[in-house]
Amino acid sequence: MELLSAGGTYIRPGQVLTDRAAVSAASRWARSVSEADGVCVVHLSAGADPHAVAAELREQGFRASPNHVMRGQPLFFGGPASRPFPAPPVPYRPARGRSGVVVGLLDTGVARHRWWSGSDWYADVGPGQADAAEGAQAGHGTFLAGLLTRRAPGVSLRVVRVLDGDGVGDEATVVRALNRMREQPPAVLNLSFGCHTADDRPPPLLTDALRALPDTVAVACAGNTASDRPLWPAALPRVVGVGALDATGERPAPYSGHGLWVDACARGDWLTSSYLDGGEFSGYASWSGTSFATALVAGAIADAARGLPARQAAQQVLDPEKTRQIPDLGVLVPASL
Template sequence: MFDQEARLERLLDRHRDAMVVEPVPGRRTLVRRDQILVSGQDAGTAQDLVRRWCDARRDEPGATRLLLRPSAKVDVCELSAQLSGGGRHRTLSVSPNHLVHGQPMWWSGPADRPRPAAPLPAPAAACARRDVTVAVLDTGLAPHPWWEDAAWFREQRDEVAEVLDADLDLELDAQAGHGTFIAGVVLRHAPTTALRALRVIGGDGVGDELAVVRALTWLAGWGRADVVNISLGCHTFDDRPSPVLARAVAALGRRTVVVACAGNTASERPFWPAAMKPVIGVAALDGDDRAWFSNYGWWVDACAPGVDVASTHVWFDGPRPPSGDGDPDRFEGYATWSGTSFAAPAVTGRIAGLAATEGLDAPSAADRVLDPAHGVTLPDLGVIISS
């Protein structure tokens, strides 16, 4: 376990435009300073309303980013609430640009690092009745024997490469390999699946809402993703779903299933996008019980093993010397790791695998996998998905 306040300080030092907000005591989140996001059709109206503070407008895929003058010292959370109508019924789709975090590591949750593991046998390909594609929004994807010869990997290899040591401190970044690990979990359950990686967070596990919206908008235009895995997220300043992110999820359409991790803050506070109605939120199990770090609540749909999960990882040799138990920072393509990040792709893989072997569309496969009539459910954790 790492000192979380010290970790938060390092995060803020690395992301100088980030700031902590706490509209309600004890309910903190992180946002980009002096930025608000607006869904396209509302951008002009929002810009007119903030003209006195607006420094620049950036039209991005899926959202417009309004940059406010730092000297104006605008509270972006208060401004977003005012622009959206201030009540329970929003009139404009406006949100601060929340920072999102990969799970396992989050500055107010458990700090768990991967541990080197012995090689795992590649999953045996099953007979598939149709092709299925899973999009993974994460840190990217490193070459690995499980997929380095696959056509789907060769098409995207360079653009989604994992960044292993961005700060050049000779150590593996805290969440470098996160996307590669998740890819392996998906393929263990759905070995014939083609993956489409999109890099939305860095090796430190941090990104922002705008990057996720961009990726979802690209996927909506691409139109080939059956299932989207999002093993990251955030709490929002008002504990309500960001309308900008919600519109990007909705734009994927009814033929695409979205699965997201429930987060690792050991609370029932909604974690987004997992808590959105169209999204399957996944908590983590430790044996037959909730993993101590896993979020839970009415908004969680399913749970799967999330402690000491074994999967694919990167190749990296850090500066620590070998000990009696081996070399603690020498990774040779495999690792064990804990977090709701790794419970989510188990559900993603089960849906994708069933869709492929039974020739089902993704929503029908998801209905089968999550059907409580044919499984066991736990209060505030949803349907149990076994490994």
Template sequence: MFDQRARLDRVLARHPDAQVVEPLPGRPALVRRDEILVAGHDAGAAESLVRRWFDARRDEGGVARLRLRAPSKVDVCELAALLRTDGRFRALSASPNHLVLGQPMWWSGPADLPRPAAPLPAPRAAPARAAARRDVTVAILDTGLSPHPWYAETGWYREQRAEVAEVLDADLDYDLDAQAGHGTFIAGVVLAQAPAARLRAHRVIGGDGVGDELDVIRALRRIAERGRADVVNISLGCHTYDDRPSPVLARAVAALGRRTVVVACAGNAATDRPFWPAAMKPVIGVAALDGGDRAWFSNHGWWVDACAQGVDVASTFVSFDGTRPRVRGIDPDLFQGYATWSGTSFAAPVVAGRIAGRAAADGVDAVTAADRVLDPASHRVLPDLGVVVKSEKDTDGQRSMA
């Protein structure tokens, strides 16, 4: 286990505009200091209401970020609650700008660090199975995407913009950043379930695993406006200051439309406290299993919809050699394109990939595919964990034994 307080201190040191808030005792959240997010159509009214403390406003993608003057020392949580309930004519869609963290990174219960693994064979559609009946696109909101032999020569990878490339050592300490490679790992998990899928990377968190709500909203707006995705995988999230969904983020999810399926990890704090966006009603929240039981670190609760293997998952990774010395002849931080990792982050893309693979194979839309993958009548259901979703490998093994 890591020293959780030390990890939180490092996050705060690296992001000096972040602060821990705890309006609900024992239920902390992280927010950007002196920032309020407001739905675009509410920005004018909100600016008028906060004019006593107002410093600057920036509008983008249907959302406005209001910056408040630091000397005013405004409690952004109280202010957001006030804007939601005390608008001049109606409640406004407002929220503090919560920090979002990739999982397994969370101060109250991360899973583990990635470990080097032996090469894995690239996934291929089984020859006995019918060819994909439709193209399927999966958007991955994460740390970005590094080149890898599994997909480096595909058309969809060559179309990726340079700004979505993974940053491996942002602090220049010659070690891999805590969650660098997270997005590349998730891409491999998706492709293992849906080899024909086209992936679209959107970098919303850094290699330290930290981003914010506005970064996620921007990415969702790009997906909604510039190119529809069948499935969106979000292996990150946050607790909110009031344990309710951010109305600004909820609007961005809704803007994707009813034909897009959003899958998000349930988080790694071993709690039933709602984790967002996984706990939103339109989103499929995914917990992690260790064999047939809940992984010790996995969140759980009424708001979780599905679960999949999330311990010692093997997938694609970056290439990097850190500074740690060899131990009994083994280099513990020499990565050569493959790794094993644990967390709800890696259970979520199993579900996202299964939905994408089913949509492609059956020639149906992603919503119909999700209904089939998560059908409680034909799949095992666990209390507070939802429908058990087996990986393509496990399903193939069952077929071969039948």
């Protein structure tokens, strides 16, 4: 269950995230503590306010935050980014070989599809990482996978399911997934989800987890909020925050998050990609949202990273002196599908 708190911030009720150093200090509020992959979830006693507890721990110098709910971002109050629509098959040219670049895709999972049938990376996608079959955002990860593999032919995806079929997950799950990547970090991360915080400050454990991947370029969506309010992780300094353009690929999409914290933009409206096979869909869909603009930017960086370190590739793709800029949406990255 999730709770809508003051300021439009969703959190898991009765939970605070800390590292191990803060557990003793948090014990006076704790009913129990669970730990995995470097994240401690303090389950609070009845009546304890997660925001107040986290704030007090941070005042004492500890890393702590409520367990923010992360949400996928194709939805915008029933607007143009509302849902996927059936689409005819899209021409697809399989890559002639591997690019050697690995993109971490943290999302709803990835389903079987003819575009990657027989690929080495999909053979590593176990049942627990398969895309959700039901829910408002079922097929979200499969759609992103198609955009990534078309924009960066030969790329390998490392799939981690952190969102359910309704596009809902939480910060603890995401941070644990990031921490598990430290031994073999991907070149690029696609993070098409986000959250607000009550004080509009960055969540500290999420910040730490991404900072611990210094050679990885994290690319995250600016959200479908039509607002300049920072969405995390997109607004973090070392993360490429991505906004969406309309179907012309020239003008801002009306729903896109925007502001000085947005670094890049790409078309987000009416993109067509791989999707689930069933019901009215036959493996393809058209969908809109900053989630999908994010995959185009992540794919462009992954494609440029064939012969360059990922951070150098990102600087090349996002060079403001060589590429047009859109006010409050950053550097324009062509779709090139």
